[in-house]
Amino acid sequence: EGSGAVTGRSATFCMMNSPFGIDQIEFELDPDLNVVSPLLLNGLEIWRQARGMAAMPARRDFDPVRLPLELLPHILLVDVEYLPEPRFRWRLIGTYITDMIGRDSTGRYWDEIYDANVLAAISKGPRWVLEHRRPIRSLGTAPVHGRAQISTCRSRATARRSTCYW
Numbered sequence: 001e002g003s004g005a006v007t008g009r010s011a012t013f014c015m016m017n018s019p020f021g022i023d024q025i026e027f028e029l030d031p032d033l034n035v036v037s038p039l040l041l042n043g044l045e046i047w048r049q050a051r052g053m054a055a056m057p058a059r060r061d062f063d064p065v066r067l068p069l070e071l072l073p074h075i076l077l078v079d080v081e082y083l084p085e086p087r088f089r090w091r092l093i094g095t096y097i098t099d100m101i102g103r104d105s106t107g108r109y110w111d112e113i114y115d116a117n118v119l120a121a122i123s124k125g126p127r128w129v130l131e132h133r134r135p136i137r138s139l140g141t142a143p144v145h146g147r148a149q150i151s152t153c154r155s156r157a158t159a160r161r162s163t164c165y166w
């Protein structure tokens with residue numbers, strides 16, 4: 001995700017996110033970046049500044065420690081390894097997200113923790129970024145195990161969320 005950067009045989013994606021579940025997930029991709037959330041708009045602007053004149057920032061251009069404190073709990077960093085197909089690994093999962101889902105999968109490979117359907121769904125955004133070399137927004141709904149209520153969706157155990165991959 002060098003915040004979307006690809007160097008050699010690895011890459012990293014930065015995602016800003018709200019809660020997500022682990023067994024059923026659906027996404028709509030929005031390449032036009034119809035972002036309205038001030039939090040996501042701030043993250044996107046930071047990404048744009050980090051990349052400068054390049055299509056995407058390099059890993060060295062993006063330092064999570066220098067992000068505004070309000071963004072850190074919502075950040076997901078995803079590493080990509082090419083074996084030869086992309087293989088995704090959670091580099092970092094923000095505390096807002098881990099608190100909402102009740103677990104921290106930092107350091108885990110997606111293909112080791114998600115079934116094939118979930119893996120295919122959550123891989124769409126990063127794969128799109130790898131192909132098109134620019135950010136994308138996804139909007140989706142996911143169940144969250146063991147949660148009767150989620151702050152973004154109080155009436156049922158699902159969360160409608162917006163995620164930006166860059």
